[in-house]
Amino acid sequence: MSISIDRVSKQFGNFQALDDVSLEIASGELVALLGPSGCGKTTLLRIIAGLESADAGSIYFSGVDATAVHPRERNVGFVFQHYALFRHMTVFDNVAFGLRMRPRASRPKEAQIKDKVHQLLDLVQLDWLGDRFPSQLSGGQRQRIALARALAVEPQVLLLDEPFGALDAKVRKELRRWLRRLHDELHVSSVFVTHDQEEALEVSDRVVLMNRGRIEQVGTPQTVWEQPASPFVFSFLGQVNRLQGHIEDGSLRIGQGQARIACPELRQAAAQRAGYAFVRPYELELRPAAALGAGDAAGWIAGQVLRVLAAGPLVRLEITPQDATILPQGEVLEVHLGLQAFAAMPLRDADPVQLRPRGGRVFLV
Amino acid sequence: MQTLAAGRPSVAGAARGKSLRVLPGFKLTLAFTLFYLSIIVLIPLSGLFAKTLTLDWQQFVSAVSSPRVMASYRLTFGASLIAALINTVFGLVIAWVLVRYDFFGKKLIDALVDLPFALPTAVAGISLTALLASNGWIGSVLEPYGIALAFNPNGVVIALTFIGLPFVVRTVQPVLEDCEQELEEAAMCLGATPWQSFAHVIFPTIAPALLTGFAMAFARGVGEYGSVIFIAGNMPMVSEITPLIIIGKLEQYDYAGATAVASVLLVASFAMLFVINALQTWQRQRLGASS
Amino acid sequence: MSGQARHPTKRAARAEPAWVRWALLTLALAFVFLFLFFPLAAVFVEAFRKGLDGYVSALAEPEALSAIGLTLLVAVIAVPCNVVFGVSAAWAIAKFEFPGKSALTTLIDLPFSVSPVVAGLVYVLMFGAHGWFGPWLMAHDIKIIFALPGMVLATTFVTFPFVARELLPLMQSQGTDEEQASIVLGATGWQTFWYVTLPNIRWALIYGVILCNARAMGEFGAVSVVSGHIRGQTNTMPLHIEILYNEYQSVAAFAVATLLTLLALVTLVIKSLAEWKFERQLRIAQSLSPERPVSP
Numbered sequence: 001m002s003i004s005i006d007r008v009s010k011q012f013g014n015f016q017a018l019d020d021v022s023l024e025i026a027s028g029e030l031v032a033l034l035g036p037s038g039c040g041k042t043t044l045l046r047i048i049a050g051l052e053s054a055d056a057g058s059i060y061f062s063g064v065d066a067t068a069v070h071p072r073e074r075n076v077g078f079v080f081q082h083y084a085l086f087r088h089m090t091v092f093d094n095v096a097f098g099l100r101m102r103p104r105a106s107r108p109k110e111a112q113i114k115d116k117v118h119q120l121l122d123l124v125q126l127d128w129l130g131d132r133f134p135s136q137l138s139g140g141q142r143q144r145i146a147l148a149r150a151l152a153v154e155p156q157v158l159l160l161d162e163p164f165g166a167l168d169a170k171v172r173k174e175l176r177r178w179l180r181r182l183h184d185e186l187h188v189s190s191v192f193v194t195h196d197q198e199e200a201l202e203v204s205d206r207v208v209l210m211n212r213g214r215i216e217q218v219g220t221p222q223t224v225w226e227q228p229a230s231p232f233v234f235s236f237l238g239q240v241n242r243l244q245g246h247i248e249d250g251s252l253r254i255g256q257g258q259a260r261i262a263c264p265e266l267r268q269a270a271a272q273r274a275g276y277a278f279v280r281p282y283e284l285e286l287r288p289a290a291a292l293g294a295g296d297a298a299g300w301i302a303g304q305v306l307r308v309l310a311a312g313p314l315v316r317l318e319i320t321p322q323d324a325t326i327l328p329q330g331e332v333l334e335v336h337l338g339l340q341a342f343a344a345m346p347l348r349d350a351d352p353v354q355l356r357p358r359g360g361r362v363f364l365v
Numbered sequence: 366m367q368t369l370a371a372g373r374p375s376v377a378g379a380a381r382g383k384s385l386r387v388l389p390g391f392k393l394t395l396a397f398t399l400f401y402l403s404i405i406v407l408i409p410l411s412g413l414f415a416k417t418l419t420l421d422w423q424q425f426v427s428a429v430s431s432p433r434v435m436a437s438y439r440l441t442f443g444a445s446l447i448a449a450l451i452n453t454v455f456g457l458v459i460a461w462v463l464v465r466y467d468f469f470g471k472k473l474i475d476a477l478v479d480l481p482f483a484l485p486t487a488v489a490g491i492s493l494t495a496l497l498a499s500n501g502w503i504g505s506v507l508e509p510y511g512i513a514l515a516f517n518p519n520g521v522v523i524a525l526t527f528i529g530l531p532f533v534v535r536t537v538q539p540v541l542e543d544c545e546q547e548l549e550e551a552a553m554c555l556g557a558t559p560w561q562s563f564a565h566v567i568f569p570t571i572a573p574a575l576l577t578g579f580a581m582a583f584a585r586g587v588g589e590y591g592s593v594i595f596i597a598g599n600m601p602m603v604s605e606i607t608p609l610i611i612i613g614k615l616e617q618y619d620y621a622g623a624t625a626v627a628s629v630l631l632v633a634s635f636a637m638l639f640v641i642n643a644l645q646t647w648q649r650q651r652l653g654a655s656s
Numbered sequence: 657m658s659g660q661a662r663h664p665t666k667r668a669a670r671a672e673p674a675w676v677r678w679a680l681l682t683l684a685l686a687f688v689f690l691f692l693f694f695p696l697a698a699v700f701v702e703a704f705r706k707g708l709d710g711y712v713s714a715l716a717e718p719e720a721l722s723a724i725g726l727t728l729l730v731a732v733i734a735v736p737c738n739v740v741f742g743v744s745a746a747w748a749i750a751k752f753e754f755p756g757k758s759a760l761t762t763l764i765d766l767p768f769s770v771s772p773v774v775a776g777l778v779y780v781l782m783f784g785a786h787g788w789f790g791p792w793l794m795a796h797d798i799k800i801i802f803a804l805p806g807m808v809l810a811t812t813f814v815t816f817p818f819v820a821r822e823l824l825p826l827m828q829s830q831g832t833d834e835e836q837a838s839i840v841l842g843a844t845g846w847q848t849f850w851y852v853t854l855p856n857i858r859w860a861l862i863y864g865v866i867l868c869n870a871r872a873m874g875e876f877g878a879v880s881v882v883s884g885h886i887r888g889q890t891n892t893m894p895l896h897i898e899i900l901y902n903e904y905q906s907v908a909a910f911a912v913a914t915l916l917t918l919l920a921l922v923t924l925v926i927k928s929l930a931e932w933k934f935e936r937q938l939r940i941a942q943s944l945s946p947e948r949p950v951s952p
Contacts, residue, residue, distance in 0.1 A: 620780075
């Protein structure tokens with residue numbers, strides 16, 4: 001079932017949670033709503049479910065206007081952030097709940113319910129926990145039961161609110177993979193909310209980046225990573241260095257030196273306008289310098305190593321640039337090097353270095 | 366919830382002007398709640414105020430301030446105050462002991478603290494009288510020393526102490542339990558003596574709850590009837606409580622007088638309710654700020 | 657008086673020295689002994705002063721029996737009404753947002769701070785012979801004051817907040833997540849209340865009902881004002897106790913008192929049970945390892 005969100009807005013008191021948001025979700029897609037706290041992603045999810053009502057705009061399910069439909073009738077599956085399992089019912093009764101609450105006419109027989117519940121518990125690989133109570137389960141188990149419960153009523157859409165937010169890192173990774181496999185098996189249109197970009201990029205078919213009640217960009221994980229549409233997206237996804245400078249002749253001159261980053265698309269901008277560039281840590285080329293203050297070779301930025309963090313899959317170097325106007329107050333440049341590249345030029349704290357940006361996007365201030 | 370941010374077009378023809386309440390039953394339960402509240406509490410109470418307004422001022426003042434009635438105010442409010450103070454001190458001790466120490470019979474004592482709350486006031490009244498009368502277990506022990514605790518204002522204070530005990534204990538207990546152990550440990554590491562730790566770290570945290578308990582015990586004492594009239598002695602000008610005066614006037618069909626005195630008690634009740642609410646709000650803010 | 661169950665805490669090092677501890681403990685226990693144990697024991701000792709025969713014959717007296725019957729009747733009417741109200745009010749206040757919520761909560765607490773004698777007076781002023789509705793009632797030969805309806809009304813007033821006060825904090829702390837989940841899964845409002853909300857508040861509700869009942873059966877001041885003390889007709893157990901006591905039949909008075917005292921003790925037992933169950937659940941939830949899924 002496809003979902004169409006059409007110019008939805010929502011205010012809470014004076015706070016604009018959603019501002020004229022439109023989005024299309026195709027049938028069978030797994031979409032992530034990604035953004036910082038307060039960006040409106042959970043509000044949007046709840047509006048799709050009918051747990052909140054929009055102030056303006058509409059929601060369509062497969063072309064049918066569902067805006068005024070009560071959540072009970074929408075046939076959506078909702079998985080709450082804190083699971084909301086019925087604490088006084090066993091796992092079995094929790095999963096069976098939706099089926100048992102159907103009006104008598106359409107309620108399946110108890111034997112059929114039993115089969116369906118066992119099927120679902122099997123699907124989430126927790127069939128052996130049927131008689132336990134939620135308080136006896138671990139966080140990850142509770143999450144999977146909550147999912148099984150939502151799937152029991154065969155919803156057309158599955159909505160998950162920060163499903164792995166309350167779990168620790170290793171469990172999250174495992175459940176992420178598991179969710180993706182489950183989706184591939186079931187093909188239910190799914191929307192999930194997260195503030196964890198790794199999760200969104202790893203699990204979803206498409207990512208929706210939201211900030212302050214608006215959608216900043218929609219695209220596949222690869223697209224949003226490689227072609228971020230706005231400064232927000234660029235700085236939200238992954239790490240980024242922000243280099244300050246001025247526009248001169250179609251490129252950004254970094255700080256006071258000679259290093260430049262081309263920005264042909266900004267040629268129209270008046271010269272000397274202030275600007276900045278987002279450069280990824282792996283886009284900064286690094287070489288040791290002969291000595292400190294040896295002067296900038298053309299196109300290179302002089303700097304000094306602050307710290308070398310060599311424990312991990314990459315070597316991370318924190319560099320303080322000699323030119324203090326390049327970075328905002330108190331910040332450092334971060335450069336990532338592969339282990340072999342680093343081995344070729346052993347650097348230590350306080351060594352002088354030179355950096356050259358090999359790419360980067362320029363924005364006007 | 367407000368609808369329609371100004372100036373935004375509503376696109377499809379969906380219902381507006383009413384926000385969807387997800388959980389059902391709001392209108393039904395709210396309407397019934399307000400209805401029942403009005404019928405049982407608000408309308409009858411306003412009936413009393415309406416009646417008060419029909420009294421002429423002279424009548425009212427003379428009923429409310431006659432010497433006998435004034436004496437009863439002194440007794441009722443005075444004894445409640447003393448009883449509430451006693452309860453504040455001992456209630457704190459009991460709450461402290463229940464929360465922080467382990468001892469044989471702790472669970473029993475903890476349950477028993479609620480006894481004055483669950484026991485009928487008349488039963489409390491006759492039981493305390495039996496204990497404190499000159500031939501009772503305690504009364505007989507104290508009589509040779511000339512201490513009489515029954516049939517005089519002392520008895521009133523004791524009865525009100527019994528009644529008010531659970532209020533202080535039960536308001537302080539949860540706050541004491543939520544007192545983070547780390548705070549005391551920090552104080553200890555920084556060199557504070559146990560007394561300093563209590564005075565500067567623990568006491569400020571429980572002070573609002575203590576005050577609330579005090580106010581509740583006091584408010585309860587002022588209106589108390591059943592547990593007091595058996596032990597008080599009920600002698601006019603000496604050991605007569607205000608509720609008894611109201612009943613006396615009723616028995617003489619002096620509705621005006623009874624209403625007048627009752628309105629004084631009612632105003633005191635409202636004032637106490639207001640104070641207690643303010644204290645509870647303060648307590649919530651205190652705890653909210655520190656957590 | 658909140659029925660909130662309390663969290664079990666683990667206490668380690670004590671700041672205060674041992675002698676302080678002993679002093680406080682002794683003080684607390686002495687106070688509890690004097691003020692709680694003695695009165696409790698006194699009721700039973702006095703009741704059995706004339707032996708078992710004296711006790712039973714006091715209870716078997718026709719006036720005592722009719723007092724017991726009347727007390728039960730008043731409770732059977734007043735308590736369910738207050739329970740329905742309590743559940744209603746707790747649902748409206750805990751599960752929804754609306755303006756005036758805290759004013760409503762304060763108003764519900766109102767009867768708690770009003771003197772019972774004033775409560776009785778209030779109804780006399782409304783329905784008594786000289787009250788607002790007095791002439792109308794007399795014309796239609798309906799008796800409220802000095803009859804059962806007045807006593808029920810006065811008792812309802814005085815025990816008004818009890819169930820609501822027990823349920824409200826609990827329901828507020830439980831939030832609305834489970835109910836929302838239930839609705840999204842397709843349940844109706846009644847189904848949600850019956851299968852999801854009610855089991856979660858079960859023990860608080862039981863305690864609220866029992867406490868409301870104990871207070872209703874033990875109500876003295878308010879009922880004293882509206883009843884007229886007509887023996888055999890409008891005397892509840894507390895009023896009967898008063899009459900017996902004033903006639904120096906103290907053994908009989910205490911005998912009837914033991915019944916109400918036993919009720920009070922049952923109330924305390926139920927409360928302990930409710931708290932024990934809650935604490936047990938809390939301990940289970942705290943003790944399990946939070947995060948490992950056993951299978952991937």
